[in-house]
Amino acid sequence: MPGFPRLQEAYDFVIVGGGHAGLQAGLKAALLHFSAVVIDRGPKYSRSYYSPRMDNIPGFPEGISGHELLDRQITALRQHEDRVTYVTPARASAARRTESGFEVDFEWLKQPRKVRGKTLILAPGVVDRIPAVEGKIEPIFPWANQGLVLFCELCDGHDLPGKTVAILGATRFTVNLALELQHFGPASMEILTHGELFLGGEPAAERAELERQLRTAGIPWLESEIVKFEGIREKNFTVKFADGTTRTFDLGFSGLGWYDMHGDLPHQLGAAFDPDGYVQTDEDARVLSAETGSPIPGLYCVGDLRSGWNQIPEAWATAERAVIDVFARLA
Numbered sequence: 118m119p120g121f122p123r124l125q126e127a128y129d130f131v132i133v134g135g136g137h138a139g140l141q142a143g144l145k146a147a148l149l150h151f152s153a154v155v156i157d158r159g160p161k162y163s164r165s166y167y168s169p170r171m172d173n174i175p176g177f178p179e180g181i182s183g184h185e186l187l188d189r190q191i192t193a194l195r196q197h198e199d200r201v202t203y204v205t206p207a208r209a210s211a212a213r214r215t216e217s218g219f220e221v222d223f224e225w226l227k228q229p230r231k232v233r234g235k236t237l238i239l240a241p242g243v244v245d246r247i248p249a250v251e252g253k254i255e256p257i258f259p260w261a262n263q264g265l266v267l268f269c270e271l272c273d274g275h276d277l278p279g280k281t282v283a284i285l286g287a288t289r290f291t292v293n294l295a296l297e298l299q300h301f302g303p304a305s306m307e308i309l310t311h312g313e314l315f316l317g318g319e320p321a322a323e324r325a326e327l328e329r330q331l332r333t334a335g336i337p338w339l340e341s342e343i344v345k346f347e348g349i350r351e352k353n354f355t356v357k358f359a360d361g362t363t364r365t366f367d368l369g370f371s372g373l374g375w376y377d378m379h380g381d382l383p384h385q386l387g388a389a390f391d392p393d394g395y396v397q398t399d400e401d402a403r404v405l406s407a408e409t410g411s412p413i414p415g416l417y418c419v420g421d422l423r424s425g426w427n428q429i430p431e432a433w434a435t436a437e438r439a440v441i442d443v444f445a446r447l448a
């Protein structure tokens with residue numbers, strides 16, 4: 118069992134979340150000679166952890182996997198242990214304002230702890246909804262790990278040209294994703310609702326309009342329940358339905374949206390959210406108050422949870438902006 122890292126009485130920065138954004142915030146804080154603590158559940162909860170190859174990371178022309186990039190960021194952070202305390206596996210559960218900044222409650226190996234800091238950076242990311250078969254999400258993992266089922270339009274859309282693609286989902290989000298992915302020129306596309314009523318929650322007129330757009334784009338939908346995924350050896354995505362029929366696609370694409378927007382902490386601190394549940398910030402990643410619309414002093418939100426684009430370079434950029442903003446204000 119790892120020993121509990123010794124915590125300082127207070128830090129310049131408390132950073133909740135040690136994915137791509139939180140690790141970069143910690144590194145930048147150290148480089149600008151601040152003290153920081155990074156509280157992280159563990160890299161396997163980062164969105165990119167299961168991505169086998171990412172193609173938009175500068176300096177890696179052959180691509181790099183999500184977990185290798187996280188490992189490299191952790192190695193970089195650990196070189197600054199004199200300034201940054203990296204606490205993992207640790208889960209932050211509550212945050213509040215104090216006279217001198219913020220206090221965060223977290224659990225480390227089931228033990229409750231507290232940490233204080235002048236500035237709080239929220240970087241817990243968001244969590245994708247994973248396609249489940251008979252209530253279990255594990256069946257999809259082998260296909261996701263091999264990049265045969267994709268999750269991120271901006272990251273993986275470029276893999277679609279000439280491919281037959283199954284989009285999993287039954288909502289407006291699914292339809293919009295399918296229509297947008299047409300941009301990349303797949304050979305064909307089909308929506309699989311996995312037993313759910315297609316666009317079940319939509320008013321009749323809006324449903325009819327979305328269905329019209331799909332017909333125009335040549336994207337059919339199928340409401341049969343899926344009982345199994347097959348084809349991993351053949352490197353394809355074969356779907357077996359409850360009636361015994363199967364269909365084979367080159368790729369699957371999850372169109373299920375988000376499972377957890379990690380809204381608890383920002384909500385406790387009075388943050389404003391956009392209609393999709395992302396935290397609203399200004400351009401320096403300062404969290405805007407739901408009450409006044411102005412930045413909440415000392416509170417920042419970076420990475421996927423911030424209203425913006427969900428990409429690693431954006432996670433890094435927002436982390437840099439937050440720490441540099443604090444530095445610039447002191448200067």
Ligand SMILES: Cc1cc2nc3c(=O)[nH]c(=O)nc-3n(C[C@H](O)[C@H](O)[C@H](O)COP(=O)(O)OP(=O)(O)OC[C@H]3O[C@@H](n4cnc5c(N)ncnc54)[C@H](O)[C@@H]3O)c2cc1C
Pocket residue numbers: 133134135136137138139156157158159160161162163164165166167168170171172173207208209210240241242243245267268269272273379419420421422427428429430432
């Ligand atoms: C399959 C897939 C492939 C992708 N491919 C690419 C790609 O090719 N290129 C690209 O640019 N982007 C890609 N992305 C998007 C990219 O992964 C995200 O934009 C990026 O991970 C966001 O970084 P983040 O730090 O905000 O969140 P994350 O990297 O998700 O990290 C969040 C961290 O917060 C921690 N955490 C959460 N809650 C708590 C809590 N309460 N207490 C403590 N810690 C907590 C988690 O343990 C995790 O380590 C991909 C995403 C997916 C799902």
